[in-house]
Amino acid sequence: MHIPNKTQRMDYNHQEIEKKWQKYWSENKTFHVEIDHKKPKYYVLDMFPYPSGAGLHVGHPLGYIASDIYSRYKKHLGFNVLHPMGYDAYGLPAEQYAIQTGTHPAVTTEKNIKRYREQMDRIGFSYDWDRQVQTCDPDYYKWTQWTFIQLFKSWYNKKTDKAEGIDKLIELFGEEGNGNLEAACSQEEVFSADEWKQMNEKQQQEVLMNYRLAYLSNTMVNWCPALGTVLANDEVKDGFSERGGHPVERKLMKQWSLRISAYAQRLLDGLEKIDWFESLKEVQRNWIGRxxxxxxxxxxxxxxxxxxxxxxxxxxxxxxxxxxxxxxxxxxxxxxxxxxxxxxxxxxxxxxxxxxxxxxxxxxxxxxxxxxxxxxxxxxxxxxxxxxxxxxxxxxxxxxxxxxxxxxxxxxxxxxxxxxxxxxxxxxxxxxxxxxxxxxxxxxxxxxxxxxxxxxxxxxxxxxxxxxxxxxxxxxxxxxxxxYRLRDAIFSRQRYWGEPFPIYYKDGMPYPLDESELPLRLPDVDKYLPTESGEPPLARAKDWKTKEGYPLETNTMPGFAGSSGYYLRYMDPKNQNEYFSKEANEYWRNVDLYLGGDEHGTGHLIYARFWNMFLYDLGRVCEEEPFKKLINQGKIQGRSSFVYRLNYEKYAEHLIWEAIKDKKLGVEFVRDFKDGHRQFDFYSREAGLILEIKSQKNLEKLAHYYKPYAREKNVRFLFIPLYDIKENVDHVVNRIKEAIKADDLEINFEHEIKKINPVFVSKDVKELIQFTTPIHVDINLVENDILNIEAFKKWRPEFADAEFIMKDDKYVCGWEVEKMSKSKHNVQNPDELIEKYGADTFRLYEMFLGPLETHKPWDTQGIEGVYRFIRKLWRLYFDKDNNLNISEDQPTKDELKVLHKTIQKVRNDIERFSFNTVVSAFMICVNELTDLKCNKRDILEPLLVLLSPYAPHTAEELWSKLGHRPSIAIIAFPDYKEEYIKENTFEYPVSFNGKLRFKLELPLDISKEDAEKAVLQAEGAQKWLAGKQPKKIIFVPKRIINVVV
RNA sequence: GCCCGGAUGGUGGAAUUGGUAGACACGUUGGACUUAAAAUCCAAUGGCCAGCAAUGGCCGUGCGGGUUCAAGUCCCGCUCCGGGUACCA
Incomplete structure (x- = not known):
């Protein structure tokens, strides 16, 4: 019977604490944010996720955690922090699923979003969810369509170096034709004002099309017949579609394009003004290709x-x-x-x-x-x-x-x-x-x-x-x-699940809808496929035309349409009258810190900059560059585990060869004997005997096949079923002995068919590993590289009777770092970890793993260390009976030093986005405070504020236990005081000719001369001087002393 | 091919301006507590050599050179790994 005892009681109950504070934040809208002119703003943004059906794996939240820590930190510093989240909801997978199952992509997307939200909520993010946007929401895509209309109604004047209204261009044409014009365009013919006036409307529209920033033209495109759509260059990999892997061909089609090339020079120049990694800027420079x-x-x-x-x-x-x-x-x-x-x-x-x-x-x-x-x-x-x-x-x-x-x-x-x-x-x-x-x-x-x-x-x-x-x-x-190498962006997709173009056709020429008719809602269709005549899915929609009866555009916009301006909508997400208000834009301006993967270097990050520059030209936004500082988080790779399945045929051949080689049975055998196209396992010319090792199934076939051969060549066959070797090698060897002696041996085959169970070899059984094939095994069945054998047998029916060859009763698995993917069985899902260790441990561990921007493998094992740290922290506040135990005494010098050293380090490191070293600093701090047996309020309170961005639930819980209300999230971040850290002496490493020999404690304010004297008189010095006079002594205050002999 | 990034113990990583290489953590080993396990705590843990020991010595940041009193860090030349890009005139 299981009797719970006192020591088993949960001291640190993360499940209860985390639920409680997530509820608190949500109910009290702790992270809701409004324009507040009394406070400086700070805008932290994560790249828009596409909610895939698989949910989040541990790699996804890495950047979200980092940005969340930074947001919470900025809030502690008194900034008004805008930290929103939303969804890039249009995308191929939902549409593909719709084609297969008939489920409306909106339904799939909604379901996936819900799952994402649940997962994110469990991590304890400080998003202002009231500002959530999703690209497929008509309230949102209204403004995507609106921007498209503005692009359609604009041209690029190279003289003023900005986009201007098409009305002005029409005026100019009427006055002087296009001879004097400097515009970004595809117009080649020069015409006069008179010629312009003589054109009919259609001709004029055709000319204008060559100037518009959103224009229709015949374009050589990447046509993917299997998907029935056109793909952007970056959606094609090696001639196949990036999603789905279907072949792609070049084809001339009438397509909408955005004249992004007009902005090539400004996109290039703008890079000088923003704080991005040089490597990412370089990628953009190459892409622009001046x-x-x-x-x-x-x-x-x-x-x-x-x-x-x-x-x-x-x-x-x-x-x-x-x-x-x-x-x-x-x-x-x-x-x-x-x-x-x-x-x-x-x-x-x-x-x-x-x-x-x-x-x-x-x-x-x-x-x-x-x-x-x-x-x-x-x-x-x-x-x-x-x-x-x-x-x-x-x-x-x-x-x-x-x-x-x-x-x-x-x-x-x-x-x-x-x-x-x-x-x-x-x-x-x-x-x-x-x-x-x-x-x-x-x-x-x-x-x-x-x-x-x-x-x-x-x-x-x-x-x-x-x-x-x-x-x-x-x-x-x-x-x-x-x-410039940069080409105009093709903006049409022959797809259902995307923004409809606010465009109708009159006399074959496109015209924009009136802004009052926006949003143009995505219509329902009976099927999500192109029509029989090859038109896009929207052609299936009933009454897809304007009130006046003009047909509407049947293409939809590409994925990057909705994600190019989403950061602007977050500033004023509920605005029904405009994209965002001037006030909101002038307050929030642009993104101060943008976090995301480096795969967007040439796609989203160019389009969004273009989108923003265009709106800047229109006077709608006040900053020319949308993302002031950008950090790419590295990917978390998977750590795959392997079991080694014995290739029994290979192994059996090896066993038999070991028994018969070197004339061990009296006659010479050769291995892998070839006769014409035939090959046999073992052959003894002396004995006229061929040995074949096979599974029972194959033996039956082969016996029949080899009979004529045996007669013709006058050789005898001994067929050895694998099963027999597995059962008893000695028996088999005896049979071979008999076969060598016997003069007349018919082809021997008589066995009932027996199944051989799969055999797995532990990695440390080195002599057998060469006969195995590695197989990916689910990482959940492996702990610390040791396989859970019972769980493994249940994993797959074919392994139910598996046998294992092990050392010391342990099955050791191999491992390798690979991409995290389902097929490699190395996907780590955050929910299980949060269940077991809590969100705070999870957050800390993701940061502890290594520098934010580098790619690194996930190793679940290490999370234990962070979990221990959190519980050790907890124990600083409680006695062993889990009662709060806080002293109001004045802290000692040592305690203050530990705290202020930590404050300094934490502040320093977060400013350079070095989150992993901050976690180490917390560990060192808690280790040292534990050693000092410190439970002083004056130390443990500021420590919680430091920790709060990283482990917010735990910090809130302890903060409230210490008697504070309300949330810790708004408490000012502690400052460190130099006086507590300052030392009077320093333990100098003393080296001779650059080699460290001993250490010497000296006062900090010691003069060079005194220091030199002290070194030469030091106990260890004589040995290294060996009686010689030092040539030179280098004294670097607070660093090192080096004696050159 | 070109461009960019990287290489540090068994593992993830630390070392911010050249100044004590391996912080912190995982893992491993040994020990304490326990009927036992879990949890917790303590100790050791880059390699090699000498010594009963305290201790001492040598080597060591992918490889080969160089600069410097001093190099993981700077310079030159390679190797390998990862990523991006692709006939861009």
Missing amino acids: SEGASVEFNLEGFDDVIVVFTTRPDTLWGATFMVLAPEHELVEKITSEDRKSKIGKYVNWAKNRSERDRISEVNKITGEFTGAYGINPVNGKKIPIWVADYVLSGYGTGAIMAVPAHDSRDFKFARHFNIPIVQVVKKEGEEESDPQTWDDSYDAKEGVMINSGFITGMNVEEGIKATIKWLEENELGEGRIN
Whole structure:
């Protein structure tokens, strides 16, 4: 019978405490926040989670815990902290599930959100849940649609370097046409005011479309037939969809795009103003991909057309020996000579239909065709051939290049492959010109001296570039130009579960809905699939048209639409009249600290900055950059456990071989004997005997098969069932002995079929591990790398009769760090841990694991240490009968020193987001206070405030036990006092020639001379001086003393 | 290929500006308490060598060089691992 006794009673009851305080915070709205002009604001934001069906695993809350600690800390410092949470609720998984089951994605999403919320609530976050937003809520997406309309009604004026209303552009067109305009656009034709006025409405709309920041155009897209949708570049991985892994092909389609390229330079410049990791800024810089160079016009022989190329190296023009057009280039067909038409046609067709995947896997394959046409090199009038090749991309620059094989590795390879001349135009300083025919690779010289280059010969590269651009501009053959890699963002998805576009079509042209009609609600459909004619799911909706009967847009917006401006809506989430009020925006301004994963570096973090800059141009937001400081939290990886399943056939062969090798049975055997395509386990020529080890099932088949072979070759077979070896190896060896002696042995097979139970070998049984296959085992069945055998047998029916080979009665599992995933059985779910150890322990442990930003493996074992710490802390406040035991006495010097040392460390480390070392500091503090047997109120009270951001439930509970009301969350963070920490002496490490030899305690204010004297007189010094005079003594106050002998 | 990040005990990690390498914790081993277990507490714990012992010595932060009185930290050259990106003219 189980008799509970006193010592078994729970002293620290986390389950009760945590429930109590979570309820308290929620009922008292402790973390509800409103604009308060008396307090400074601080905005802490976590990246919007997509609520997946699997719920949270221990990796997800890492960033949330860190941001929660920081938020609570800032609140203790007196800031008015905005710390909201919401959901990026549109997403493919819910839609995919809808397609499969017919469940409306809203239902699935709602369910998942509920689960997320429950899990988050149990961790004790200080979110202001009154501000929660979710992207699929019409009250929210109304403003996503609203922003889209503003984008549609805007164009980018390069002269003012900002977005302006399209009305102003229409006015300008009426006054002076587009000749004087500097705009970010896709308009090529120049027209006058009169020409503009003569256009009909449709024509005018078509022109305007080339200027709008949200525009419709034919775009080469990543079309995924299996999903029936277009994917963004970052949703495609190696030619397959990132979600689902379906093949993706290139296709020309009419799509909405956002003219984000207009903001390329501002997005680049803005990086200088924000406090992000340099590496992340670098990722964005690369993505924006600014390159400076020149556009150069090449005339064509026999045509009036001009081919414009972009080059970063105009100085190498004299080395341009051919040109290359992208297969999609508009002039390809026109300039191809008659005799080459079929070849070029074939090539272009092949290249266009090549999937992204083929291109990637065949990067090094050089392909191309000569068009038969020639361009004229503008600097020297030389005729150079024009080729078509798919290494030139239609989407970058002008889709045409001048090729300088001597100084560009791709051009070099191409020229070599097709035997095109190579001319050197740059040489290294101090080196001589050499014959490019002898080169192995191009000389991609960013520095050097120009040669063979007309009037720039002798200049260095930098001067050459400048001089060439100047010459091109003077002769109207080109101009200096800056190019960006950043492409406009495709904004259409052929999907159901997304924001509908607030757009209708009249005469085939798109028009925005009136703002009063927003939100345009997502309609119901009978199926979540494209229509038979290939239209998006919204085409299935009944009456999908305006009041006037105009058809509405059937595409929906992509995932990043809703997440690009959510941080703004949090400022004023319930506002029915506008996105957010001016007052709210001017108070909260932008996000002070943004926490999230680094996978958003080129997606969300660029789109959101663009979105914000646009609203800034409109005058709606007061800060140009949305996220002042950003930290990427590292991923928590899984720690997989393995059991080792014995490959019995391998092992049995090994056992038999050990018994028969080296003539142990009197005759020579060979292993893995081959005869033609046949292979046998063991063969003895002497005995004319073949041994085969097999499972019963296979033996039956083989017996039949080998009979003719045995007769033909005059050999005998002995078939050995695995089961027999497992039962008794000696018996089997005896049978082999008999078989060797016997002269006439029929193919021997007569066994009832017996099942062999799976056998698992403990990792420390080293001699057997080589015969095993590792299998992932559920980490919940393993504790401290020791397998729970009973639980393992129940885990899967096929393991019910498993047998184990162990040492010391323990089954030791192996482990490896891998991605956390269901299939690897290494997913750790926070709920179980919180149940067992409590949210405070969980929070502390997630932080204790290591630096926030590094990737680190999850190891449940270590959580015990943090749990012990919390209970040890608890015991500072209570006696062994769990009665509060607090002394009102004055603290001692030592106690004050421990406290203030901790305050200093905790404050310091949190400011540099070093949460793991803060937890260590708490442990050291509690260890030291325990050693001092300290129970003084003046020490233990401030300690709780320090701890409260990290372990808020425990801190609240103890705070209230100490007699305080209400919440500890608003108590001022303690300051440390230098006087308590200050020491009078320091124990100097004394080294000789850099090697630590002994320690010496000296007063802090000692002079250099006195210190030197003290060292030389010190007890240990003589030994190391060995009678010699020291050459030099280095004395670094409060650090070290080093004697050089 | 290019760009970025990293490598410290059996494990996670600490060492903030070059100044006592391995804090704190896990694990392991031994001990105390207990009928027993759990919990708790105490001690040891980078490697090698010498010694009965206290103790002492040598080596040691991926590898090879360098700068310095002093290097995990700075410089040069590599190796390996992780991530991003991909014909960007």
